[in-house]
Amino acid sequence: MSPSIEAETTSQLVSRDYDRAEQQFIQLLETEDLDKKLAAELVNASEFESVLERAIKAVYSEASEDDVAHRFLQRILYRINRLKLFWYDDLRHYTNERSLFLRKVRDRIEEAWQQWEDAKLDVKAYRSIDDIKQALRDRFAADIDPAPAADGLFYRDRITEKGYRRLVAIASLDGLVEASQLSRTLGGVGNEIHAVLTRLLIEEYGGGRFPRKHSSHFTTMLEELGMQTEPEAYFDLVPWQLLAVINYSFLLTERKRYFLRYIGGLLYGELSVPATFRNYQAAGERLGLSTQAMSYWSLHIKVDELHGRWMLDDVALPLVAQYPADAWELVFGYDRQRLLSDRAGAAVAQAVREAEQL
16 A cells, blocks of 8 residues: 555544544533433543544644644534524523533633644733734724735636635525624623624614624525525535634633633724625626625625724723723734634635635
8 A cells, every 4th residue: 555545544534533523522412411421421422532632632732734633623612612502493402501521621622722822923922012002003904905815806806606605605604693702792781882892783683673684684695596594504614714713702702801802803803804795795796696695795894894993993992991901912812813814714715716626
């Protein structure tokens, strides 16, 4: 057997191990009284836990570029995190939402993952920023309307319907539950900052009118393309890099200590969307989609620049004044979100290009 064939066979075996471990994890998720049955040794999670530790070591300790292991870890983390949202499905699906076993799995992945991510940025440098407000203003100015990148031009000028459908399929994982993590930050005391975040959520949710909710506009686009409209219908197409963005949002919104980091990331997310979506809208126009089908893109192009301005002037800058010793976390959160988003964007573009060749 040649080395290349042997390596390919080994890779396939490892991939099957991850797939089998994920299927075992899904069975654990659906097991009634999971923690009690684990304690009584009525169910066994040892195979899953062994593969989990192997994956964590492979990508976070050995600095591996093992996309299969990355994918496994982010999919497991997503399956745990999604229990924090209500999906209007069988109530028995939530039987383990407070499981200690699931919490331990989540914490094991997140601890190793965040140490790995932190190493990509110089945390000490952020603590020494002299003028946090100016640092935020500089980033806002640079990212509000950047020059088109190669991937953006590809979407705008060359993507075919096949690639566009793959783009929409991948984006549907987040687009159909848009702003759900933001909702988890709004409990607590009210103030002017809280009011702005609430207004932002209300706009994302269409003012309580379902046809105007942003996710409803995404559904309209899927319907015109003849695609599935159920949430998570295209989960298996989503690159791990995009799952990491979603999982990171869950992490920040579940830990109030990281509120400033979340706000910095939300600032980047809101202000950067219009430039990206203009290319998607141009692609849809070129492919002959209706105005109604592209309303998801056009709506965000219209409102998110304003939302970005709200986030800077009425949320981030006031928080700098309120938390002067910790305000560096706003800038750190902004740059972390940009890094995660850039990585996810490149992975999505690669997946779209691959779909074009099918």
